[in-house]
Amino acid sequence: MPKILTRKPPPKLRPDQRVVALTTFSLGDATVHRGDQFKGGDAVVLANPDWFPDGEVPDHEVPSMWDTVVPAPPDFRPPPSATKPIAPHRQVRSTVDTWASMAFAPGSPGELAKGGIAPPSVGGGLLRGRVYDVGEPAVRAHPEWFVFPERSVSIEDIERLTSEDKEG
Secondary structure, three states: OOOOOOOOOOOOOOOOOEEEOOOOEEEOOEEEOOOOEEEOOOHHHHHOHHHOOEOOOOHHHOOOHHHHOOOOOOOOOOOHHHHOOOOHHHEEEEOOOEEEEOOOOOOOHHHHOOOOOOOOOOEEEEOOOOEEEOOOHHHHHOHHHEEOOOOOOOHHHHHHHHHHHHHO
16 A cells, blocks of 8 residues: 655744745745844735745754645565566476557546457467476466476486485
């Protein structure tokens, strides 16, 4: 579930309190510059309280507009399940390229149009040479489209096969 950002309420300013503009901004036909000082009860301050910290606060302690207004950047990393490798004994390699378009949504313009339109550009398919998990629905539906990939011999293979020979 995405994180919901909540905005901190602006600090309560006294009408006689001195405040300083955090940034330069336009006010119709006037301009407020960074560092301009106003009283806490001024109409400009009341209309834009986030842009005016207490004038007694040292510059290095003044909150940044970017911390309070701009949300954190999105996380574009793939979900952990997408990066999980397929175990070697479960790998199968596709020998075909296929494409199956998805149906149009009921009631959509694509479904309502009759004839002469291209198939949907959304769908899914298999790529020749790509490795899939043996338990995927496409593998179960069309096992003839897949082969077990050749792989290098590992120590585990030798131990497993030699232990089977000793037992039998």
